[in-house]
Amino acid sequence: MIKNADAKPGVVVIGGGPAGSALGCYLSKAGIKNMILESAIHPRAHVGESMVTSTTRVFKDLDFLKVMEREGFVRKYGAAWHPPQKEGEFAIEFREFPQPGVNQDYTYHVDRSKLDLLLLKHAQGFGSEVYQGVHVREVLFDGDRACGVRVQAMGHTFDVPASVVVDASGRKTVLGRQLDLKINDPIFNQFAVHAWFEGVDRGTEVSADFIHIYFLPVKRGWVWQIPITDKVTSVGVVAEKEVFRESRLDSDKWFYEHLRSTPELARAMRNAKRVNELKSEGDYSYCMERFCGNGWVLIGDAARFVDPIFSSGVSVALYSAKYASEQIVKGFETGDFSEQMFKPYEEKVRGGVAIWYEFIRMYYKLLPLFTYFISSKEHRIQVLQLLQGEVYNRDDVPVLKAMRKFIREIEASPDSNVFKQALSDIPID
Ligand SMILES: Cc1cc2nc3c(=O)[nH]c(=O)nc-3n(C[C@H](O)[C@H](O)[C@H](O)COP(=O)(O)OP(=O)(O)OC[C@H]3O[C@@H](n4cnc5c(N)ncnc54)[C@H](O)[C@@H]3O)c2cc1C
Incomplete structure (x- = not known):
């Protein structure tokens, strides 16, 4: 069934989500044989439907932007935040910060089942050998060097050799679990419930097609509202897991209770009807x-996952594929598939995601005070730059330092009780 199982090994990619498909495209472009093994049969549903503008560069690289346009995904021109008890929103528009190499002032909201299928087909069109319904059970090692995968398909088990194994299995983290590499985040332990609705009142303003984030009056609680089509809207409730546990509600009741907990959200959802299952x-x-290690690399969610408040996940998946492909190509040029060869990839992606993480942490610490940085002339463009996914190859992010300084000053000041109360209990050291 798998044609190349005995042929000269190339790259075997575990998972055909955005990370795996983008990697397949980059490798095929460079003339490197690759095989994507996907356990599901696409189209398959997936959370993560709103993107950031930095994804445009990768789509352009891969000649995929025209597919995005052809398929009519909803254009996303900005983002809006709604405070918990007051009416009104703080909005940003991407056109305020034109990004190098990005010739459009919007990104997209996507039905992930459709996007992921299109991207996987695109990879196949570029030359990736794609197999769906094939479950990778484990990565095979020769000593400490990955040398293939053991897969299960249609009741049979067989081994596929590889020069490099790339784990793009998302939060299933196939290789991370096998090698016991996973470190749970010390701060964020969140829980989300989401579904699609028709009849959500998105308003008529310019921000109707933005992503809307409603703050909830509970620990690290928020709601996303993402337009998937002109009729369908994705709505998700997120909070610390302890908020869910302490409520003693089942997930359905918990979800609907939070949708009623702020006046603006309750109004938006007044006539909404759910059109698929809650997940x-x-x-x-x-x-x-x-x-990375000898003969293996982790990309996308299989390497790292940070809180989704800024819609960073697909961007990280695509950029990690891009940067991993650069080192893998060098590996094929030199015949060196060692950990050392792949290390520059790890450093680049680790550095970029560390900036996302610091930004997310500052955001949750500041909560309503975050809007000061959006409104400030001095900081607004830098905040936008981050929100648009400009996190790689940066030595210095002055606005993050400014946020830390601002927090320290509030904490140290004897007279800033109002501000102190606004800060959350997130540790920043
Ligand atoms: C609550 C929540 C909200 C989010 N919101 C957003 C958002 O708005 N915007 C955004 O950009 N991101 C968001 N994300 C993150 C986004 O979902 C991920 O970052 C993104 O899907 C990562 O892509 P990936 O290719 O790494 O993994 P995935 O998209 O998960 O793809 C992995 C693929 O591997 C396959 N697979 C798994 N195990 C195996 C196996 N053993 N063998 C073969 N195949 C296998 C799976 O079937 C899957 O198709 C959100 C995440 C969460 C949890």
């Missing part, structure tokens, strides 16, 4: 101890 996700923030 929940938990325990999703973590980092792998290492992102």
